[in-house]
Amino acid sequence: MGNEIKHHLNDAILMAYAAGSLPEAFNLMVASHLSLCDGCRTRAESFDVLGGEVLEQMDGGNAIDLRADSLETTLALIAGGPVAEPERKMTSCPILPSPLCDYVGGSLEHVRWTPVGMGVKQAILPTSKDASARLLFIPAGTAMPDHGHQGTEMTMVLKGAFQDEDDYFARGDVEIADSDLHHTPVADIHEDCICLAVTDAPLQFDRLIPKIAQRFLRI
Amino acid sequence: MLWVEHITRVRDEKDTQAFAELFAHFAPRVKGFLMKSGADASLAEECAQDVMAALWHKAHQFDPARASVATWIFTIARNRRIDIMRRQRRPEPEDLGWGPEEEPDQADVLTLQQETEALGAALADLPQAQRELIEKAYFGDLTHSEIAAETGLPLGTIKSRIRLALDRLRHAMK
Ligand SMILES: [Zn+2]
Ligand SMILES: [Zn+2]
Numbered sequence: 001m002g003n004e005i006k007h008h009l010n011d012a013i014l015m016a017y018a019a020g021s022l023p024e025a026f027n028l029m030v031a032s033h034l035s036l037c038d039g040c041r042t043r044a045e046s047f048d049v050l051g052g053e054v055l056e057q058m059d060g061g062n063a064i065d066l067r068a069d070s071l072e073t074t075l076a077l078i079a080g081g082p083v084a085e086p087e088r089k090m091t092s093c094p095i096l097p098s099p100l101c102d103y104v105g106g107s108l109e110h111v112r113w114t115p116v117g118m119g120v121k122q123a124i125l126p127t128s129k130d131a132s133a134r135l136l137f138i139p140a141g142t143a144m145p146d147h148g149h150q151g152t153e154m155t156m157v158l159k160g161a162f163q164d165e166d167d168y169f170a171r172g173d174v175e176i177a178d179s180d181l182h183h184t185p186v187a188d189i190h191e192d193c194i195c196l197a198v199t200d201a202p203l204q205f206d207r208l209i210p211k212i213a214q215r216f217l218r219i
Numbered sequence: 220m221l222w223v224e225h226i227t228r229v230r231d232e233k234d235t236q237a238f239a240e241l242f243a244h245f246a247p248r249v250k251g252f253l254m255k256s257g258a259d260a261s262l263a264e265e266c267a268q269d270v271m272a273a274l275w276h277k278a279h280q281f282d283p284a285r286a287s288v289a290t291w292i293f294t295i296a297r298n299r300r301i302d303i304m305r306r307q308r309r310p311e312p313e314d315l316g317w318g319p320e321e322e323p324d325q326a327d328v329l330t331l332q333q334e335t336e337a338l339g340a341a342l343a344d345l346p347q348a349q350r351e352l353i354e355k356a357y358f359g360d361l362t363h364s365e366i367a368a369e370t371g372l373p374l375g376t377i378k379s380r381i382r383l384a385l386d387r388l389r390h391a392m393k
Contacts, residue, residue: 027310028310052286053290098314
């Protein structure tokens with residue numbers, strides 16, 4: 001697993017994942033990549049360690065007072081038993097890592113695709129509205145519309161591969177695009193491509209037809 | 220082995236004295252963490268109590284070969300904050316539940332504790348300006364752009380200071 005991944009998550013994203021300040025859609029991207037990439041998982045864990053040390057050293061340890069009955073209240077809370085937590089179902093399939101299986105309610109067969117033209121299909125995943133996540137199915141050899149980006153867009157390949165002006169992306173590889181990047185991703189000719197794409201802003205398409213497509217894509 | 224034995228005593232003996240000592244150390248820090256994230260004092264107090272109660276109930280899941288006690292409590296507090304204050308889910312990577320399958324190897328536990336302490340020492344040694352930005356990133360629930368708006372520093376300066384801080388921390392860990 002993971003040995004051939006060439007394009008990884010950066011420090012800013014991993015640190016924000018540890019800090020808990022990413023929108024849900026980006027958390028889903030990070031969790032999915034970490035499921036496939038041991039290297040980034042280790043880096044992510046070291047950002048948890050850093051968070052623990054920030055907590056350990058914070059001046060609030062002395063400055064913040066607890067309520068006088070804080071310990072007693074907590075012990076009473078404990079006596080009441082644990083709060084029931086939803087069971088985490090850890091299903092996985094050969095294509096979708098378990099965080100994604102969780103969001104589609106099963107495996108790749110459970111994805112409800114919507115056609116968006118040119119054989120491309122998408123499925124929007126249910127996340128909080130501050131960013132969006134979707135699965136994209138791009139037939140082998142198909143080009144996505146030429147587009148730029150207003151915010152940050154991250155795309156991770158789950159099956160097949162795609163190529164853009166910058167590089168070649170295969171399973172587990174993450175492309176991080178911001179407003180500097182303007183590109184035309186093309187799915188590898190050998191295999192249909194499935195990607196997870198997350199974005200915190202609408203994509204900007206350049207041509208008239210893709211602009212109409214954008215309305216259907218709901219991005 | 221800072222605090223590890225306390226957790227073991229809570230887990231195996233339901234030792235309220237050990238719990239009270241953990242509480243005195245960590246509960247004010249967790250409360251401060253939540254207040255710096257924007258919670259008012261009473262919400263932060265309530266959440267800090269929840270986090271400490273979760274520590275009691277989840278003590279059997281703690282694996283000292285994988286995390287220090289501070290790291291573990293940090294992750295519980297962070298997840299609680301996302302749950303309560305942002306009302307969002309936090310997807311976790313595949314098969315990354317806390318929880319030892321068997322008794323952890325003492326050598327692994329020691330290595331992890333030493334590395335954690337080394338990182339803590341390196342964090343304490345950072346220049347003030349770099350250290351503050353790291354803290355803001357963790358406690359403030361702020362993106363880099365929001366930190367830029369709050370501090371009045373250009374976004375580029377913030378990114379490069381955080382990068383410098385991380386480089387120093389990595390260097391100190393070698
Ligand atoms: Zn990676
Ligand atoms: Zn793009």
